[in-house]
Each structure stands twice: as C-alpha cells, then as structure tokens.
Amino acid sequence: MPVINSLSLCARVTLDLHSLNNEGTEGNQQQTRMVHIIDQKGQRAVVNAISGDMFKHILVGHLIPLLEEEKQPLSEPAKRYDPDRITADAEFLEVAKKHKGPNSELLTEILTRCSLTDMAGALFVDAALPRKSCVEFGWVVGLPADGCGKPLTTTEQYFHVKYASERGGAAGGETTVGKQPIFHRPASSGVYALICDLDLYRVGLNDITRKYVVGKPDREKRAKALLHALAATLVRPEGAQRNTQNPHIVACEGIVARSSTSLPAPTVSPLNENYRDQMDGVAGALNGIAPNGVETKRFETLADGVKILADIAAQLQLPGD
Numbered sequence: 001m002p003v004i005n006s007l008s009l010c011a012r013v014t015l016d017l018h019s020l021n022n023e024g025t026e027g028n029q030q031q032t033r034m035v036h037i038i039d040q041k042g043q044r045a046v047v048n049a050i051s052g053d054m055f056k057h058i059l060v061g062h063l064i065p066l067l068e069e070e071k072q073p074l075s076e077p078a079k080r081y082d083p084d085r086i087t088a089d090a091e092f093l094e095v096a097k098k099h100k101g102p103n104s105e106l107l108t109e110i111l112t113r114c115s116l117t118d119m120a121g122a123l124f125v126d127a128a129l130p131r132k133s134c135v136e137f138g139w140v141v142g143l144p145a146d147g148c149g150k151p152l153t154t155t156e157q158y159f160h161v162k163y164a165s166e167r168g169g170a171a172g173g174e175t176t177v178g179k180q181p182i183f184h185r186p187a188s189s190g191v192y193a194l195i196c197d198l199d200l201y202r203v204g205l206n207d208i209t210r211k212y213v214v215g216k217p218d219r220e221k222r223a224k225a226l227l228h229a230l231a232a233t234l235v236r237p238e239g240a241q242r243n244t245q246n247p248h249i250v251a252c253e254g255i256v257a258r259s260s261t262s263l264p265a266p267t268v269s270p271l272n273e274n275y276r277d278q279m280d281g282v283a284g285a286l287n288g289i290a291p292n293g294v295e296t297k298r299f300e301t302l303a304d305g306v307k308i309l310a311d312i313a314a315q316l317q318l319p320g321d
Contacts, residue, residue, distance in 0.1 A: 002292075003317045004258050005201040008265040009194070009230065010275055011254025011305065012143070016189040018247035020239025021050040032155050032186035037141060040272045045144035048155050048188040050239065052137035055194070057083075058238045059135060060120050063229035070221040072115035085122045086114040096126065103129050104208035111204060111213050115222050118214070119203060134202045135226065138195040141271060142188070153190025187245060193270035194254070198226060201319050212320045220318050227313040231306045252302035255279050258312065259286070261293035 021033050035049040064081060067074060075086040086092050092113060099106055110131055111118045121133030142153030200223045204214030212219065237247060255276045257265040266282040268275040276298055283294040299305040 002260040003319045004260060004312070005199075005262065005319060006265040007198045007200060007227075007256065007258045007312070008267045009196045009198075009254065009256050009305075009309075010267055010270050010279060011194045011234070011252055012270045013140070013192050013194055013234070013252045014190070014250040015192055015237075016248035016250055017187045017245060018189075018237075018239070019185060019187055019245045020237060020247065021054045022186065032188060034155075035139060035141065037144065037271070039144050043144075047142035047144050047153050048190065049142060050140040050192070052139055054239055055137040055140055055196075055233065055237070056120070056133070056135065059137075059229050059233045060116070061238050062232040062236075063120070063225060064116060066225040066228050066232075067115050067222065070225050072218065072222055072225070073113055074116055075114040078114050078116040085117040085120065086110055087117075087122050087124045089114070093126075096124070102208075103127055104206060107131065107206050107208055108213045111206065115218075119222060119226055132202075132207065134199045135230075136197045136199075138269075140192045140194045142190040142192050143271060151190075153188065153192070155186050155188040185245075191251075195267050195269060196230065197265065197267060198230070200226070200316075203318065205320075216318060216320055219320070220316055223318055224313040224316055227309050227316070231309040234302060234305060249302065252305055253298075253300050254305060255296055255298045256305070256308050256312070257283060257294060257296045259294045261290040263290055263293055265294065 019032070022031060033049055033051065034046055037045055037047060039045055061081065064074070064078065068079075075089040075092060077088040078085045082088050092109065095109060096106060106124070106127055106129060110122075110124070110129075117131055119134045121131045123130045144153065145151050203223045203226070204212050204219040206213045214222075234252060235249075237249075239247075254270065257267075257279060259265040263286050266279055266286065268278040268282065272278060280296055283296045286294045297308050299308055
C-alpha cells in the first residue's frame with residue numbers, strides 16, 4: 001500500500017431514538033439541537049443535528065485507551081480525559097515557564113510528551129501556541145427529506161417522571177410532591193450526514209519547523225490508533241444520555257477516500273444524494289493531476305465501513321523517515 005497523507009470519511013448513518021446533543025432546558029423541558037440548512041435543491045430546512053464538537057469528544061474518548069495500549073506518551077490531564085490536555089499539565093507548565101527559546105522547541109515538547117495533544121490539538125494560551133487537530137468533524141446533520149419530500153429526520157418530546165421509592169399516603173396525608181418531578185425529554189430518529197477528515201501526515205509533525213519530531217514507528221502507532229478510534233466512533237457514539245437513550249444504529253453506508261499526495265482526500269456532503277458518485281468523480285479529477293494519488297472505497301453496511309478502516313490501519317504507511 002502507498003503512503004497515506006490524508007483520509008476522509010463521508011457517510012449516512014441511521015440513528016433511532018437518540019439524544020446525543022441538546023441545547024439545554026427551559027423549565028422542565030429539554031430542548032433538542034436544531035440547525036438551519038440549505039438542501040441540494042436550494043430549499044431551506046430545519047433539522048436535528050449533532051455538533052462536530054460532540055463527535056470529536058466521542059472520538060477522543062475512544063482514542064485515549066487505544067494510545068495507552070500502544071504505549072504512547074500521554075500527559076496526566078489527557079489520561080483523565082481533561083479537554084485542555086497537556087496545557088493543564090503541571091510538569092509541562094513548569095518546563096514552559098522556564099523556556100526561553102523559540103516556540104518551535106516548545107511545540108516539540110508538546111508533541112513528544114502527549115500523543116493525544118499531537119492528534120487532537122490544544123491551545124497553549126501563555127505562549128499563543130496552537131496545535132491544530134489532525135482530525136476534523138463537521139456537524140452530523142439530519143437529512144431533511146427524501147426525493148419524494150418525505151421527512152427523513154424527526155424529533156419528539158417524551159414525558160418522564162423521576163422515580164421515588166416512597167409513595168404518598170392516604171388523602172390528606174404526607175406525599176412525595178417535589179420528590180417525583182415530571183419532565184419532557186427529546187428523542188430524535190433519522191438519517192444523518194457525517195463528514196470527517198484525518199490529516200495523517202501531520203501526526204508527529206512540528207507545524208513551525210515542518211519537521212517530524214516523533215519517530216516513524218511511533219507516528220504510525222498513533223495514526224493506527226486514530227483510525228481505530230474513528231471506527232469505534234461509528235460503532236459506539238458515546239454522547240449524552242446514553243444511560244436510558246442508547247442510540248439504535250440501524251444502518252450506515254458511505255465512502256472512504258485516501259490520498260497519498262499533497263492533494264487532500266476529498267469530501268462531499270452526504271446531504272447530497274449523489275455524494276458517492278461526486279466523491280468518485282473528484283477523485284478521478286485529482287488523479288488527473290497526480291496519477292493514482294487518490295483512492296475511494298464504498299461501503300453499504302457498518303461492518304463493511306469498519307473493515308475498510310481496519311484494513312487501512314493494518315497496512316498503514318506514513319510519509320517521512
């Protein structure tokens with residue numbers, strides 16, 4: 001297999017009865033997250049969506065134990081799932097405080113000390129030093145309608161009541177009013193468009209000097225863990241309220257693209273019903289610029305999609321020495 005610089009995943013995922021991402025609450029009613037979009041016919045629609053931040057959070061949750069299994073270095077905050085990662089690490093902050101050299105040296109410290117910060121990114125405010133994430137998610141957006149105009153995503157509110165073990169007594173006696181509050185919680189079902197990009201060539205790369213500061217074997221271990229974490233994100237989306245509203249994953253179909261050149265692996269939103277044909281077409285056009293630089297693979301089921309990612313991880317080769 002040729003080296004892989006970048007990889008993209010575009011998919012339609014059918015999720016039923018989930019509540020992975022909500023706006024907040026008003027009184028005793030929880031508000032689901034809704035977004036305004038323009039569909040491929042130029043029509044405006046309001047649909048349920050899950051933020052890219054949530055899916056990035058889900059992926060990081062899967063990535064941390066995978067990096068530990070690969071014996072890759074993790075800062076203490078990263079080990080405890082702190083979103084600030086190495087920028088909240090007391091040992092690193094002490095090193096940064098004493099550092100008098102260029103920011104490129106400090107970035108090398110970040111990449112070698114914490115593999116999670118290397119790939120998931122962080123902003124070190126004290127030195128105005130960003131580490132851009134190697135993985136990017138778009139909003140996971142519900143499809144507004146099929147070709148016949150039938151809605152493909154829906155949200156309903158369901159009545160719930162908090163269980164109280166002590167029940168009220170006879171009329172006029174002591175009751176449990178206040179201990180058994182009622183509330184309304186949303187559950188959404190539909191077909192969702194997912195897009196994700198992985199800049200695998202940037203794993204272990206110092207963005208300032210443009211040199212790799214992590215050895216190739218370790219970079220490939222980190223990149224393989226990232227691919228496995230992406231597969232796990234499809235299999236088990238760890239969002240909000242899974243304790244009682246674990247999403248039903250009904251179907252998953254899509255396409256994976258990978259690029260072995262500086263040209264990016266393409267993405268086309270699955271909001272477009274012909275997104276896979278478009279992806280193949282873009283790949284063909286890019287191969288006219290750099291022959292055999294981009295390859296695409298379609299999948300019709302979740303199992304096939306996971307297998308494609310697993311196969312790529314098993315044979316992964318990254319650029320550089």
